[in-house]
Amino acid sequence: MLKYKKVLLKLSGEFLAGKNKLGIDPNVISSICEDISFCLKSGAEIGIVVGGGNFWRGRDNKCSDKTKSDTAGMLATLMNSLIISDKLNSIGHICTIHSSIEIKNAISCYTHEKIIKILDKNKVIIFGCGLGIPFFSTDTAAAFRAVEINADILLKGTNVDGIYEFDPKKNLDNNRIYKKISLNDIISKNISVMDASAVALCRENNMSICVFNVGRSGSIYKILNGEDVGTYAFPD
Numbered sequence: 001m002l003k004y005k006k007v008l009l010k011l012s013g014e015f016l017a018g019k020n021k022l023g024i025d026p027n028v029i030s031s032i033c034e035d036i037s038f039c040l041k042s043g044a045e046i047g048i049v050v051g052g053g054n055f056w057r058g059r060d061n062k063c064s065d066k067t068k069s070d071t072a073g074m075l076a077t078l079m080n081s082l083i084i085s086d087k088l089n090s091i092g093h094i095c096t097i098h099s100s101i102e103i104k105n106a107i108s109c110y111t112h113e114k115i116i117k118i119l120d121k122n123k124v125i126i127f128g129c130g131l132g133i134p135f136f137s138t139d140t141a142a143a144f145r146a147v148e149i150n151a152d153i154l155l156k157g158t159n160v161d162g163i164y165e166f167d168p169k170k171n172l173d174n175n176r177i178y179k180k181i182s183l184n185d186i187i188s189k190n191i192s193v194m195d196a197s198a199v200a201l202c203r204e205n206n207m208s209i210c211v212f213n214v215g216r217s218g219s220i221y222k223i224l225n226g227e228d229v230g231t232y233a234f235p236d
């Protein structure tokens with residue numbers, strides 16, 4: 001019996017790139033899809049939101065028009081979504097992509113009614129193109145989709161072991177990792193783990209977040225099974 005059965009998994013583009021930082025590492029795709037597959041076979045229902053930073057991130061690129069730059073970023077999430085859904089299909093799961101930006105003949109458009117039925121039947125679904133609007137990130141999209149599918153928890157897979165007091169990419173000394181932290185504290189202490197809009201949305205909708213190192217194989221199943229992995233961020 002899983003502790004968390006229906007989850008929203010957020011994967012960053014950077015994670016999919018592996019050591020290269022850009023593009024896609026096929027070994028990372030194989031490994032994460034095997035992890036997801038194991039959870040599905042164990043009875044989980046998984047919605048997936050994928051980032052696009054391994055191809056394009058609106059804020060890092062100097063387009064004169066931010067809306068266009070963000071739209072390029074959203075399309076980047078679709079490339080990752082296609083690769084992951086193809087891998088999951090090849091290992092026996094029916095995984096479809098539902099995009100906030102419609103691409104006729106290639107990718108279905110997101111509607112709430114449709115995805116609830118499909119998730120219930122196929123147990124796995126990928127949400128492409130974030131929220132379909134610029135000036136947002138896929139973290140906020142993940143929070144939205146977690147609430148929309150009524151997930152038991154939002155799983156934010158990162159390259160580090162959880163939420164630290166200070167940004168672990170900048171500060172390695174005297175930096176402690178939280179086992180638990182409230183969503184209020186994340187916002188009030190300005191901890192840079194997710195966009196404030198994503199954390200606030202979870203707080204308003206009573207959605208817990210687990211931030212964990214998705215590169216450690218088997219972590220997702222351990223979390224679903226109620227094991228102590230990463231940082232558990234809870235609404236007050």
Ligand code: UDP
Pocket residue numbers: 011012013014050051052053054056057058059069070071072073074075076077129130131132133134135136137138139141
């Ligand atoms: N993006 C957007 N609206 C959304 C989601 C994403 O405009 O609802 C754009 C934004 O430019 C972002 C890019 O898509 O930088 C890729 O997403 P993100 O940076 O969240 O990817 P990650 O860092 O997780 O790989």
